[in-house]
Amino acid sequence: MLELVVFSSLNGVLYGMLLFLLASGLTLIFSMMGVLNFAHASFYMLGAYFGFQISRYIGFWPGLVVAPLLVGVIGALVERYGLRTVHKHGHVAELLFTFGLAFIVEELVQMVWGKIPVDYRIPGALNFSAFTLFDTTFPAYRMFMLLMSIGIFLGLLVLLTRTRVGLIIQAALTHPNIVGTLGHNVPLVFMMVFGVGCGLAALAGVIAGPALVTQPAMAASLGPILFVVVVVGGLGSLSGAFVASLLIGLIQTFAVALNISLADVMAHLGVTLTRESFGGDLWMATVAQVAPIIPYLLLVLVLIFRPHGLMGNRDT
């Protein structure tokens, strides 16, 4: 039992930190430009595929640097030549633009790399087990992912709160016009933030690609979870996104590990339920089977009882 708790917590924190790498960019972009970037998970997927392609030629480590840079540049170009054109048609048009973009990216990825998962391998230098606890080993690569995402989180925190660039970004979040009047190039700041946000998503893709599966459906399966994180944390709140990422990471990891169903619980109370009793499938579903639904249930509950999200200060 203790073993399950320790390893599920480690994996949960890891998954949560990965989610935060994506959610931080998404929420920064949203609070700056009011654009909910539907294609954010697509940039994550592009990062994973670029990392894979680069790792085949010059290895994993160069890919860790080059792939996010490439995707960041693509993101900046998308903002400059796509989003800025659409901006005059309003927020719905911007959301639709990023929706179409996600559609196109998925089609292109399918065309270039095929519909089946690619063989993106863990680098040899990290292909050993970090430690063994209660007869279960924890791979070194997972440790690397964890340290990497915590490192980026700390770097982002320092950048946003302790540097001049961070100051300008924070000011542009709330008072873009005044920042513009002070002589800063606000559109350029927007473009940079969009690019950096996409780059962060790509970085998450490069490090998550070998551990999870690199396939064309990875964006479509992660994208909605990302939205849940951002809404549950509170739209535009970085600390909220952090808490919600960890929360959803932990909930999902623990849920998958639990193999109990409602019928089992009722059996302890002396009530026998089978698949044939009324609402049969509902009683027999284990927590592990229900795991994919939990984030969305959380989303609906948060929106009913706490529309601002956990830490948000604006109405969603």
Place this chain on the structure above:
Amino acid sequence: MSTIARYWAWIAAALALVALPHIFSSGASITMMSLMGFAVIFALSYNMLLGQTGMLSFGHAVYYGLGGFITAHALNIIGAGKLPIPLPVLPLVGGLAGLSFAIIFGWVSTKRAGTAFAMISLGVGELVAACSLILRGFFGGEGGVSTSRTSTLQLFGLSFGPQIQVYYLIAAWSLACVGAMYAFTRTPMGRMCNAVRDNPERAEFVGYSTQMVRFIAFCTSGFFAGVAGGLAAIHYEIVTASVVGAAPSGFVLLMAYIGGVAFFIGPIIGAILMTALQISLSDYTGAWQLYVGLMFVLMVMYAPLGLAGLLLMHRPLISAGVFSRLLPGYALAAVPALALFAGAVLVIETAHHLLVKASDGPAMRVFWVSYDANSPVAWTVFAALIATGFLAFRRTWPVVSGAWHEATLEARRKLAK
């Protein structure tokens, strides 16, 4: 006379629906027209949200799909119990199912508008899609729920076995639903939806609850989506869990938007065009979804009013009799536009051939021209087509917009007289 004049469009549509299967009588085209029938209802029901009330939904297929599932289950129950219920009323069951689920989910999601509503709809969509993996009894697991439309009570000797009979059933329901949805836009309620879309704050001040207006619009839209789903279940005789997923929700958004959400006719155009593209384009190219995606993004960027908007913006010029002045400009701009289009298509097709069909060898054929996919000459030609097309289009576009400006001024002058 005036009544006939008012309804001539509807009479013409009804006559066309009756006549079409006699003109395009092959099995494939009757199937395609049946698909178009419920696609039109589905797209219009979607536009009740997006175009009419300003609610962007990413989960509209939930009501379409659940309507389909309930209809299939109802068909099976009727067939097993020999209940005296004829097939033509069954889409109503789908509609009521869509309505019921829209009441449940709409109560939660219409509390918010704008981006938050879009995200909740996405969440609800994912929720229902994930439920389909758990509630295997209702959703039928991997195989879906299959049914038979011929086992119901038969009236007037109609068995609904042949596709042509199903086509007329779908056509009748489509016409009725399109008429009902058009009537809805003309009611005070329909007008309030527009008010809530354009200025929710003012609508609140006038004394309307914007949440209530959104809720009613959402439920009405869920009803029609359910009817479309019911018709789809009758047509396919099988409903699988993929119909409640994200893909059909996205596709209905594409249909409505490409057609034009600001006009009632827009989603009809979009549904017919996209269904035709889905069926015929997929025969020619494996990359057809890429084309659809690119078309959508270009529409969002440069023609947010959709195809209907592009067509209808010419109406004042035609009625003023100055449309012909645009033609030289259009003809001039069409040449580089075609070059650009051909270049882009050639690049996509050749890349698709090289990447996806690599085992077939480099020889390929597009636009009646055979060439090798990996020949540098071909790629140079594509690049030249795109580059010259793009540059020339940018040079000729001022001619078009100049002619447009002139024609509009002339039309205004004529109207002022």
